[in-house]
Amino acid sequence: MSGVALPLQLRGVVWKAGGERRLDGIDLSIEAGARTIVLGPNGAGKSLLLRLCHGLLQPSAGEINWRGPAAAEAAGHQAMVFQRPVMLRRSAAANVSYALKLRGLDGEDRRARAAAALARAGLSNLAAQPARALSIGEQQRLALARAWAIEPEILWLDEPTASLDPAATFAVEGIIEAMHRGGCKIVMTTHDLAQARRLADEIVFLHRGRLLERQPADRFFAKPATAEGAAFVAGTLHW
């Protein structure tokens, strides 16, 4: 695959469920480079936003368009890691290999790329283990290795460390950093302020289905532009 699919442009995106606007009037452009952290309290619509961007959901109104030269094959340039890793009932290596097979890779090439991805995620010694027998932290690292193996241009991460202990969180953040250094665009949701401070280059702040702020991270944390943003940074915004 050649070319780039980014930037991704959202215009007036609405997502309704049962007559309720769970996301409303979202205008956002996602460019290559900076690590974008989508912040907001529970129910703000962070996961919905990611799923819409990734193409797992279709907007009720508005437009989501890839603007890059490879926009037509955008699906092949993305990967997503979910809060709860979903592993197939087969070995760790076979889980990575499965993703590569779906991308049309075969034989030695596929084996080599799967092995390399497992090595980068520090999972080589677990390659032959049944994926579902791994700890939740190891499974999440495996999910990242699987995403890494397909060498996406953009990686969506939906609260990837919400179910993990601090050590596993550290390991996962390390892999995310390494992917970012390798040129992969990171877009990640979290409700964890400390994590956002560690990882964010820029913040997209959602509240009750609306995009209230988009700021460089240092500016957002120092001087939020909205009352809701300020309350969230202060830890006093609950919903």
Place this chain on the structure above:
Amino acid sequence: MQQFYDSFATALGLIVTIDPGLVEIVRLSLEVSLSAVTLAAFIGLPLGGAVVLFAFPGRRALVVLLNSLMGLPPVIVGLVVYLLLSRSGPLGVLGLLFSPAAMILAQTILVTPIVAALARQFLEDLWSEYADQLRSLGVRRDQALVTLLWEGRFSLTTAVLAGFGRASAEVGAVMIVGGNIEHATRTMTTAIALETSKGDLSLALGLGLLLMLLSLAINGAAYLIRDLAGHRQ
């Protein structure tokens, strides 16, 4: 009660001495039911998965139909297959009526909805777990079908076993389309029905015992396989 014990003793004798008449009947029963269940698995498992994965007009109606066909009375299936295969019927030229092939056909029709409906229920749950991840990885619907069937293989054996239970236990369909002809289409269930009505309870009881033992053995083996494989997963 004495008659029961006598019959029981004679039945055990028939089993222990491997009575040739008994062996013939047991072999035909297994051939018919296992063939029917194999065919039903090849049709029903992908059908159950396809109902989960593919959107097509009449999908909901098909789900309701499959669920209600699970309780299809064997005599109705027998009657319909009889009409199809009888000399004046649309498939009469095949000359299959009163043959094991007719019995396999009838049992396949009987069992396929059971396998398909149970597979659909199970695969629907599995798909709700996997859908986002697999779609994110870029899976096509046909690839997803293969993946789901493979991922669900151990639980899907339950659906197939339920089908086998139904096939091996039913009398009505094989009686009508097979005709219970000695040395040709006599199965365990049709023989039990016949021998009981003739008053030869020992043969009926022996066959009944064997039928239950076979069912126990097959279910036990399937359970063991699933258990062993489950541990390796």
